[in-house]
Amino acid sequence: MIEVSKQANLPTQFGDFKIQSFREKKTFGNETYVLEHLVLRTTEIPEIPLVRVHSECLTGDALLSLKCDCGGELHAALQRIAKEQGMLIYLRQEGRGIGLFNKVNAYALQDTGLDTIEANLALGFQEDERDYKIVQFIFDYYKLRQIRLLTNNPAKIKAFESMIALQREPIIVECNAHNAHYLEVKKTKMGHLL
Structure with a gap:
C-alpha cells in the first residue's frame, strides 16, 4: 500500500519547489518496514x-x-530542474538499497581496499539491491508519459524504459582524489556512462 501526503511549498537555495511524500510499506523476510520517498517538483511540469x-x-x-558523487549529483540535478522544470524523485534506498547500517559496514571494508561492489558482496548483498x-x-500519479532522465546509470535507464518513454540526459560532477576510484568502478564494473 502506498500513501501520498499533501503538497507543500519548499523554497531552496536552488529554487522554489513543491514537495510531496510517498509512503511505501515493504516486506523483507519476516519484517515489514516503511520507506518515505520524496518528490520535489517545479510548479509547472x-x-x-x-x-x-x-x-x-x-x-x-x-x-x-567526498567518497562519492551523490551530493554533487543531487545539487546539480536540483539546479537544472529548477531552471528547466521537472522533478526530483528522492528514493529512500540508502547505500544502493542495503541501508545506512550496512553501508557504514561496507565503508569499513572499503577502508581495507575493497571497492563498493566487492564490499557489498562481502556483506552478502548484491552489488545493487x-x-x-x-x-x-510516481510516474503514474503525476501522469507522466515521457521524460528526460538525468542519469549516468544504465541499470536505471533499463528499469525506467519499461515504465515510460525516455531520453537520457547526462549528469556529470567533478571528480576528486577521494572518489576517483569509486567513479572508475562505476564506469568499468557497472557500465556507468561517465
Missing part, C-alpha cells in the same frame, strides 16, 4: 520534464562526503 531519480545517500547528500517499483507509481 512541461510535457517532457527533466527528471532525476536520486537514491538517498546521507553521507553524500547531507554530510557532503535497489527496487524501482515505487517510481512507476
Whole structure:
C-alpha cells in the first residue's frame, strides 16, 4: 500500500519547489518496514520534464562526503530542474538499497581496499539491491508519459524504459582524489556512462 501526503511549498537555495511524500510499506523476510520517498517538483511540469531519480545517500547528500558523487549529483540535478522544470524523485534506498547500517559496514571494508561492489558482496548483498517499483507509481500519479532522465546509470535507464518513454540526459560532477576510484568502478564494473 502506498500513501501520498499533501503538497507543500519548499523554497531552496536552488529554487522554489513543491514537495510531496510517498509512503511505501515493504516486506523483507519476516519484517515489514516503511520507506518515505520524496518528490520535489517545479510548479509547472512541461510535457517532457527533466527528471532525476536520486537514491538517498546521507553521507553524500547531507554530510557532503567526498567518497562519492551523490551530493554533487543531487545539487546539480536540483539546479537544472529548477531552471528547466521537472522533478526530483528522492528514493529512500540508502547505500544502493542495503541501508545506512550496512553501508557504514561496507565503508569499513572499503577502508581495507575493497571497492563498493566487492564490499557489498562481502556483506552478502548484491552489488545493487535497489527496487524501482515505487517510481512507476510516481510516474503514474503525476501522469507522466515521457521524460528526460538525468542519469549516468544504465541499470536505471533499463528499469525506467519499461515504465515510460525516455531520453537520457547526462549528469556529470567533478571528480576528486577521494572518489576517483569509486567513479572508475562505476564506469568499468557497472557500465556507468561517465
